[in-house]
Amino acid sequence: MPRTEEQFKELRVKKRNHIMNSALDLFAQKGFDATSISMIAKRASISKGLIYNYFNSKEELIKAIVHDGFEKFFVEFDPNKDGILTDEEFIYFIDMTFDIIQKNLQFWKLYFMVVSQPQVMKLVEEKLMEVLIPFFRIMTGFYENKGYDNPIVHARLFGAMLDGISLNFMIDPDNFPVEETKKLIIEKFI
Amino acid sequence: MPRTEEQFKELRVKKRNHIMNSALDLFAQKGFDATSISMIAKRASISKGLIYNYFNSKEELIKAIVHDGFEKFFVEFDPNKDGILTDEEFIYFIDMTFDIIQKNLQFWKLYFMVVSQPQVMKLVEEKLMEVLIPFFRIMTGFYENKGYDNPIVHARLFGAMLDGISLNFMIDPDNFPVEETKKLIIEKFI
Amino acid sequence: MPRTEEQFKELRVKKRNHIMNSALDLFAQKGFDATSISMIAKRASISKGLIYNYFNSKEELIKAIVHDGFEKFFVEFDPNKDGILTDEEFIYFIDMTFDIIQKNLQFWKLYFMVVSQPQVMKLVEEKLMEVLIPFFRIMTGFYENKGYDNPIVHARLFGAMLDGISLNFMIDPDNFPVEETKKLIIEKFI
Amino acid sequence: MPRTEEQFKELRVKKRNHIMNSALDLFAQKGFDATSISMIAKRASISKGLIYNYFNSKEELIKAIVHDGFEKFFVEFDPNKDGILTDEEFIYFIDMTFDIIQKNLQFWKLYFMVVSQPQVMKLVEEKLMEVLIPFFRIMTGFYENKGYDNPIVHARLFGAMLDGISLNFMIDPDNFPVEETKKLIIEKFI
DNA sequence: TATGAATGAGCCTTCATTCAT
DNA sequence: GATGAATGAAGGCTCATTCAT
Numbered sequence: 001m002p003r004t005e006e007q008f009k010e011l012r013v014k015k016r017n018h019i020m021n022s023a024l025d026l027f028a029q030k031g032f033d034a035t036s037i038s039m040i041a042k043r044a045s046i047s048k049g050l051i052y053n054y055f056n057s058k059e060e061l062i063k064a065i066v067h068d069g070f071e072k073f074f075v076e077f078d079p080n081k082d083g084i085l086t087d088e089e090f091i092y093f094i095d096m097t098f099d100i101i102q103k104n105l106q107f108w109k110l111y112f113m114v115v116s117q118p119q120v121m122k123l124v125e126e127k128l129m130e131v132l133i134p135f136f137r138i139m140t141g142f143y144e145n146k147g148y149d150n151p152i153v154h155a156r157l158f159g160a161m162l163d164g165i166s167l168n169f170m171i172d173p174d175n176f177p178v179e180e181t182k183k184l185i186i187e188k189f190i
Numbered sequence: 191m192p193r194t195e196e197q198f199k200e201l202r203v204k205k206r207n208h209i210m211n212s213a214l215d216l217f218a219q220k221g222f223d224a225t226s227i228s229m230i231a232k233r234a235s236i237s238k239g240l241i242y243n244y245f246n247s248k249e250e251l252i253k254a255i256v257h258d259g260f261e262k263f264f265v266e267f268d269p270n271k272d273g274i275l276t277d278e279e280f281i282y283f284i285d286m287t288f289d290i291i292q293k294n295l296q297f298w299k300l301y302f303m304v305v306s307q308p309q310v311m312k313l314v315e316e317k318l319m320e321v322l323i324p325f326f327r328i329m330t331g332f333y334e335n336k337g338y339d340n341p342i343v344h345a346r347l348f349g350a351m352l353d354g355i356s357l358n359f360m361i362d363p364d365n366f367p368v369e370e371t372k373k374l375i376i377e378k379f380i
Numbered sequence: 381m382p383r384t385e386e387q388f389k390e391l392r393v394k395k396r397n398h399i400m401n402s403a404l405d406l407f408a409q410k411g412f413d414a415t416s417i418s419m420i421a422k423r424a425s426i427s428k429g430l431i432y433n434y435f436n437s438k439e440e441l442i443k444a445i446v447h448d449g450f451e452k453f454f455v456e457f458d459p460n461k462d463g464i465l466t467d468e469e470f471i472y473f474i475d476m477t478f479d480i481i482q483k484n485l486q487f488w489k490l491y492f493m494v495v496s497q498p499q500v501m502k503l504v505e506e507k508l509m510e511v512l513i514p515f516f517r518i519m520t521g522f523y524e525n526k527g528y529d530n531p532i533v534h535a536r537l538f539g540a541m542l543d544g545i546s547l548n549f550m551i552d553p554d555n556f557p558v559e560e561t562k563k564l565i566i567e568k569f570i
Numbered sequence: 571m572p573r574t575e576e577q578f579k580e581l582r583v584k585k586r587n588h589i590m591n592s593a594l595d596l597f598a599q600k601g602f603d604a605t606s607i608s609m610i611a612k613r614a615s616i617s618k619g620l621i622y623n624y625f626n627s628k629e630e631l632i633k634a635i636v637h638d639g640f641e642k643f644f645v646e647f648d649p650n651k652d653g654i655l656t657d658e659e660f661i662y663f664i665d666m667t668f669d670i671i672q673k674n675l676q677f678w679k680l681y682f683m684v685v686s687q688p689q690v691m692k693l694v695e696e697k698l699m700e701v702l703i704p705f706f707r708i709m710t711g712f713y714e715n716k717g718y719d720n721p722i723v724h725a726r727l728f729g730a731m732l733d734g735i736s737l738n739f740m741i742d743p744d745n746f747p748v749e750e751t752k753k754l755i756i757e758k759f760i
Numbered sequence: 761t762a763t764g765a766a767t768g769a770g771c772c773t774t775c776a777t778t779c780a781t
Numbered sequence: 782g783a784t785g786a787a788t789g790a791a792g793g794c795t796c797a798t799t800c801a802t
Contacts, residue, residue: 433785
């Protein structure tokens with residue numbers, strides 16, 4: 001009894017995700033260059049060759065991981081999709097951000113790795129901008145609506161601070177004072 | 191008749207620095223793994239082998255670069271070395287920080303590369319802490335003296351923000367609104 | 381459709397032996413250090429990289445060769461496996477020894493190379509002892525049964541002489557008076 | 571006050587010997603390839619360059635060591651230089667041999683290393699023969715005078731046994747039953 | 761005579777990628 | 782779709798030897 005095309009496709013998607021997750025774990029733990037295709041294959045319990053059935057190269061693989069990760073992040077940001085952030089949404093967003101980072105620690109480790117390694121950054125620059133530009137637009141709008149005279153600088157500082165916090169949180173997640181930091185951010189940036 | 195010991199020593203120090211500078215350029219530009227010893231040799235206009243006359247391994251080389259860089263940074267921080275930061279010193283420090291980053295862009299690229307690549311981070315973790323711990327102690331003291339009730343969280347947030355700003359500045363130095371950001375930081379964090 | 385596990389295994393065993401034989405030839409002919417992985421690959425008509433698919437390092441490779449060789453030797457010694465050597469078995473053993481050396485000249489060259497190169501000896505010391513200790517036990521038993529008062533010294537002298545003969549035979553096999561030497565040994569050591 | 575030419579020459583000879591001794595130690599301990607010129611220089615407390623002032627190459631150096639060692643051995647063998655060995659001289663020779671080996675353990679380690687490494691053997695083959703041929707001539711003469719019908723085989727077996735004993739002694743000098751072995755040799759080979 | 765910086769060839773090893781099965 | 786043997790380029794590193802001083 002042959003499977004339907006649908007079933008095949010679903011299987012492929014599942015396996016593809018499985019490979020990406022295995023790779024993400026290793027990339028985040030060891031770095032891009034220090035992770036070999038062999039290691040990924042072993043971790044995913046498949047053969048080396050099969051990886052090339054799903055991704056054309058190691059670079060395509062990390063590209064796919066980063067793209068996917070940002071796609072997910074994008075969906076969770078700006079809840080009602082109107083491009084406008086109210087104070088309540090802003091607070092909710094801060095909450096969400098820590099939540100997302102905590103749940104996807106691996107991915108954010110990868111993110112910083114990518115950002116600080118030019119050779120890898122090139123691969124994902126475009127996708128990154130696709131996410132960051134709307135983010136800055138919304139944040140700038142938020143400060144504009146508050147009537148600040150330099151909303152762009154505010155937005156950039158806020159973005160930078162978020163990067164910094166993520167970085168620090170990621171380096172030592174267990175000792176980071178999450179709740180108190182949230183409060184302080186809200187106090188200072190709203 | 192051989193050179194005097196003095197002559198040899200001077201030669202070594204000079205050449206060592208030359209190698210470190212060449213390596214820093216490439217590490218910052220391409221990343222640690224993507225930079226080969228061959229490339230460093232070519233950039234420094236010396237033979238591959240000579241590098242190993244000055245550094246036992248590629249890892250030792252990056253270690254030396256990071257150590258050196260932090261040593262310099264350490265000297266410029268806390269101007270009067272009393273471990274106490276006044277408001278004026280704080281403002282001066284913000285100024286200095288941007289200055290230092292601007293002048294040593296390469297080094298700070300390297301710094302983020304190091305922090306976000308576990309395999310490299312291990313090599314310099316100790317030295318890094320040697321610099322960061324006093325920094326946090328002083329910052330915590332600063333907020334304590336201001337009578338805030340959670341000086342540690344303030345200090346961490348400030349540190350994180352500084353990381354984030356450096357990172358953003360570093361990625362796109364030409365379009366970063368330096369002066370306005372400085373003002374905003376002072377306004378928000380003093 | 382991939383090969384069956386069976387097919388892969390057979391392939392591996394065959395290729396592994398092929399590599400070991402190629403390596404043995406060269407090690408025996410040129411010495412361990414003077415034989416490069418490149419040379420072995422060329423002799424085996426495979427790529428350098430493939431050798432590392434079968435052996436983790438050059439050291440592992442020589443280790444495997446020595447282990448294998450001794451394993452074979454061990455099987456041919458002490459024919460009826462009772463741990464006791466009769467006069468007839470002793471004579472047979474002398475015969476066998478020359479035979480084995482003659483047939484595995486390469487391997488015995490390697491053996492002396494190994495024994496006299498500390499850095500290589502370390503690698504195979506354990507395996508060597510695994511073979512030599514039972515050999516000495518049996519030889520000591522042989523002289524004990526003859527009622528000699530210093531069977532251990534007899535056994536050692538016999539072993540030493542065998543080493544020496546092998547060494548001399550190996551250096552110039554064509555001019556070595558095999559048959560007459562056998563007779564003389566039997567005459568002197570029985 | 572300039573030194574006389576004589577004094578210069580003596581100094582050169584002394585330094586040359588010093589280098590050779592340092593090198594011998596290391597060659598015997600680590601093997602020829604595993605010993606670098608740098609290590610020899612360090613052990614001799616001189617510069618790398620100076621070694622090349624005394625020896626044209628690493629190969630020349632080991633050659634000189636082996637030549638020198640055999641020269642010394644040759645002098646101590648056949649005490650009265652008449653080319654004839656009496657029973658007493660033979661016994662004395664056995665004694666001497668163990669003595670010499672014990673006193674020059676390093677050198678004899680080197681000897682076996684050399685013999686079993688074709689690449690090195692080539693370098694000293696000629697010199698070796700220069701010593702071995704007279705040795706065999708004398709030993710053959712010894713057995714001829716005793717009226718044996720195969721004096722050459724006797725001589726070769728004796729030589730081989732001496733090699734074997736030296737090898738075994740060298741591998742584990744502390745546990746070798748020197749005195750008893752001497753007795754046994756005399757008993758069996760005279 | 762003596763030094764050690766400098767070279768460059770060559771070594772061991774790794775790994776992304778291909779391909780026959 | 783799936784396997785893993787096989788390749789080949791490149792990387793880090795060592796070391797005999799040379800040479801300016």
